[in-house]
Amino acid sequence: MGRIVVAGASLGGLRAAEQLRAAGHTGEIVVVGDEPHPPYNRPPLSKEALATEISLDRVAFRMRPSVADVAWHLGTPVVRADLAARTVHLADGTEIRYDGLVVATGLRPRRLDAPGTGPSRHVVRTLDDAAALRERLRPGVRAAVVGAGFIGCEVAATARTLGADVTVVAPEEQPMLRPLGARLGAELRRRHEGRGVRFLLGRTVARFTGTGLELSDGTQVAAEVVVEAVGSVPCVEWLDGNGLDLSDGVLCDGALRVEGRPEVVAVGDVARFPNPRYDDVPRRVEHWSMPTDTARHAARTLLGQDAGPFMPLPSFWSDQYDLRLQSFGAPGLGDDVRVLEGDLGGEAVVGYHRDGRLVGVVMLGAARRQAHYRGLLLDDARVPAS
Ligand SMILES: Cc1cc2nc3c(=O)[nH]c(=O)nc-3n(C[C@H](O)[C@H](O)[C@H](O)COP(=O)(O)OP(=O)(O)OC[C@H]3O[C@@H](n4cnc5c(N)ncnc54)[C@H](O)[C@@H]3O)c2cc1C
Numbered sequence: 001m002g003r004i005v006v007a008g009a010s011l012g013g014l015r016a017a018e019q020l021r022a023a024g025h026t027g028e029i030v031v032v033g034d035e036p037h038p039p040y041n042r043p044p045l046s047k048e049a050l051a052t053e054i055s056l057d058r059v060a061f062r063m064r065p066s067v068a069d070v071a072w073h074l075g076t077p078v079v080r081a082d083l084a085a086r087t088v089h090l091a092d093g094t095e096i097r098y099d100g101l102v103v104a105t106g107l108r109p110r111r112l113d114a115p116g117t118g119p120s121r122h123v124v125r126t127l128d129d130a131a132a133l134r135e136r137l138r139p140g141v142r143a144a145v146v147g148a149g150f151i152g153c154e155v156a157a158t159a160r161t162l163g164a165d166v167t168v169v170a171p172e173e174q175p176m177l178r179p180l181g182a183r184l185g186a187e188l189r190r191r192h193e194g195r196g197v198r199f200l201l202g203r204t205v206a207r208f209t210g211t212g213l214e215l216s217d218g219t220q221v222a223a224e225v226v227v228e229a230v231g232s233v234p235c236v237e238w239l240d241g242n243g244l245d246l247s248d249g250v251l252c253d254g255a256l257r258v259e260g261r262p263e264v265v266a267v268g269d270v271a272r273f274p275n276p277r278y279d280d281v282p283r284r285v286e287h288w289s290m291p292t293d294t295a296r297h298a299a300r301t302l303l304g305q306d307a308g309p310f311m312p313l314p315s316f317w318s319d320q321y322d323l324r325l326q327s328f329g330a331p332g333l334g335d336d337v338r339v340l341e342g343d344l345g346g347e348a349v350v351g352y353h354r355d356g357r358l359v360g361v362v363m364l365g366a367a368r369r370q371a372h373y374r375g376l377l378l379d380d381a382r383v384p385a386s
Contacts, residue, residue, distance in 0.1 A: 001099045001303060002027045005088055007078045007238070008104030009033025011041070011288070012268025014061055015295035016102045021066040023299045029070045030096060032088070034077035037127055038063070043288055045130035046154040047319045051161055054131045078105075083242040083261055100302045103239070103250050103258065103266040104295075107232035107286065112146060116208035122227045124155055136225045139163030144213055144223035146205055148175035150318045152229035153188065157320040159227075160195050167198045167221055169205060169213065179327070180362055181337045181352070187344045187364075188320070195321060232286065234270050248272055249284045254310055256298040265298035267291055277311040278330055278359060287316040313378055326370060329377045331360030342366060349373060 148170035174185030245251035268291035300307035334352025342348035347365035
């Protein structure tokens, strides 16, 4: 294969370039990214880097020698792709022809759709987002975090640690309800409240008041800083007009090939693919482990190599105060939640079951049990017959 263009210059884009070289591709690789920075690590942006110092040096990924000859086209988005003509078009007018295309454009934060003018409104996805928020997080500042998913909870914990007065607003009844379930969510809430975070749950933002927020039940929340952590939107508009299913990321087959396009694959947060470990429903997985897992497989698919069945074991971690939450598998698919070890008030392992089968675990601390539970979930793989 000749030239491969990778759209998106973050973890997925970097891993795709590395894996293409590892799989033997000797042709040209061009990586296009809309951010001005070379690839960097996002998890610290809501955790230790936000708590201390935001700088590219601290979070940049190491460039392996295998990607030394990759051409990086940074600071310019791809605005359009013509898959029939095998071209991508950049905002600066550049047109690049490709023989293979890797879609690695990830996500951007969803914004609150509420009227009024805000106090200082923030999101946390990029290095520049985190730097802007860090500027505002001074002791005593009133920070309203809207959204109680993992980024909202992490930002709340970090802001509180920095001395901010933190209120979390979310429509769910418990924090991190969707990935963890109500029981673990309640325990997480207890830990946050123990540190002085206030939760206003079961309500949404009705409007920005200039000095804070008005909620759907009329509650007024005074805040100088609002952090919007209300989910993400896949960056796929540049693929419009090519007849692809872009309803939630890019629909791929089980080999990460974009449906109907043998010369296009997708990796990372933007890829929606079936995982036969669980079922045949295509899903996106927004975990740090996924760009690496998907890039390894997608590179081989793109180069026409048989990479075998793709059935990754998802994993994510979250740091909040001194608590490390570690998840393996797909807890969100389980409807029967049981404490397998320990107790929720201290260190514990929580199991998520579907139809009697363990499909995921979440560990509160309990680091020494990680290998055991990871192995258990891996062993239970339902390897497809073919
Ligand atoms: C604050 C934060 C904390 C996180 N913490 C954790 C954690 O603790 N544990 C965990 O498991 N996961 C965590 N994650 C998730 C993890 O970082 C992501 O899963 C990972 O970054 C996905 O990588 P990606 O390359 O697929 O997408 P992204 O990192 O989103 O990268 C996509 C890149 O493509 C660029 N792009 C978009 N559109 C275009 C275009 N049209 N043209 C060119 N470039 C474009 C984007 O600007 C971006 O640079 C966190 C994420 C964030 C934001």
